[in-house]
Amino acid sequence: MLDLTELEQLTTFADTGTLSMAAEKLHISQPTITRTMQHLEETFGVSLFVRGKNKIMLNDTGLKAVEQARQLLSAADNALKTVKAFDKSLHTITISSCAPAPLWYVLPALSSAYPDMTIASSIKNVPAIYEDLDSEFCQLAILPHNIQYDHYVNIPFLKENLSVCVAASHALSDKSSVTFSDLNGFNFLLGSEIGFWDEMCRVRMPASRFLVQTNQFEFEELVRESSLPCFTTNLAKDSQNLLADRIKIPVTDPDANVTYYLACHSQLISYAEVLKRIDVNDIKE
Amino acid sequence: MLDLTELEQLTTFADTGTLSMAAEKLHISQPTITRTMQHLEETFGVSLFVRGKNKIMLNDTGLKAVEQARQLLSAADNALKTVKAFDKSLHTITISSCAPAPLWYVLPALSSAYPDMTIASSIKNVPAIYEDLDSEFCQLAILPHNIQYDHYVNIPFLKENLSVCVAASHALSDKSSVTFSDLNGFNFLLGSEIGFWDEMCRVRMPASRFLVQTNQFEFEELVRESSLPCFTTNLAKDSQNLLADRIKIPVTDPDANVTYYLACHSQLISYAEVLKRIDVNDIKE
DNA sequence: TGATCTTACGTTTAGCGTAACAATA
């Protein structure tokens, strides 16, 4: 039976060229490597080296053995990772979302439905979410459109409607609705970690500049103290009444009014079932 | 680092269902298996079993680990075989031939050109020889036609011309040449191990019957003592003058007059080069 | 009671490192 530890010594020898350097690299003594190389020849049943009085080199068979050893070591590493990842997948629900708002509803719902599970979530752009689905890195995806993926269920979830929040003194304050082209050119306060909204703002309002605030406290302070317009949505919770003094004007463009879709492997449809039952009003008080 | 011996115990446990039976199968004690399973869980860093007071079963992760273990063990086995086979291929020349005659010239020539090499040869039908080339089981192939194989050289080698040997009293004895259709219906003595000639005889003379002699001595005895026609070729050595009393009539059909082609990997063209220099007359005395 | 798994214990062995040796550049 091959021993992977021995094979690792073999590949290290192949990498370094001398037994001494391999020994140093692996933090073991040379005699150990010497013995291992001898033992490997026994195991393979063939000669792997050409030996001089005080030098040793791989022969053609040895090179072949190194090639096989590398493959095997990498396969072993993969096996280990595969099992660990599988185990993790049994104990964690990983969610990749295109925007933060759906997570405000999804995370508490999943936590209470699966109290023993670890819930991991991240906000990513849409292509990255597709990669996560492909690699099965995430079990649940939240996308701003529906998808057709084999073996995946795909259900409409929440609707999010964008509004702009302007001060009463603002040029647009008397409008009852606006479009991105109305807004294009104005500068805005923007939160970070807002998912695909960020890109949408930059694409649809290319003449605008966006003051992205990484820190939540600073963002709120600026909303309070400045007259810079910002955005809100029907899903946003304004628990501090930050926007009380502002006028909320709906943005009517179709892509400013998003339906989120939940995608998950059909084997894991129970996750989606749990989330279907979410009543938005339960949470949004 | 994973230990293949431990993985083997894991798969054996998966196969047998109990630690005791696995231990028995592997000729080790149960406590050893118990400890190994515990150690495997440490190595993987995850739990692989559900344990009762006196029972143990694989959990889902455990099943996944078994799956990975099987793949890894089989990969390790393949690696071992690959290296051994490679080493063997460096020390042996394996030849697959469609007929015996070319080997009479090829084997001595290779033996003297490569005295340190083991020369292994076998006579096979043509499809099997193609498989040998594909799998690189043989380094040298002798076929009754040329082939177009990537990275293979393919050179014409010997010509073999079939004649039928009949007694003077035979109905065909006054003919200066014959075709298979002339011969069809007569019965023949045939040696065994004559490669593709055997099939050719049966295909081209379907009405004939062939008395195949496995034993060389018995074959010669029958040639001497019977008047049954048999075959010879320009390459056959009749050292005992067995055919002295018989009349040799060439068979004129194109497929009874074969050109053998030597095929070998272009990296091993030196083998073919050695054989190109064979002078048939050197050997056929 | 027989079968199963785990733990405990004592022994063995196999692997390791240090040291000594031989050979090279």
Add this chain to the structure above:
DNA sequence: TATTGTTACGCTAAACGTAAGATCA
């Protein structure tokens, strides 16, 4: 003389088997 690979020697730690214990059918 410094470096490299092999061999010898002694020790340690890990692995094994036997035995004992616990639980279940």
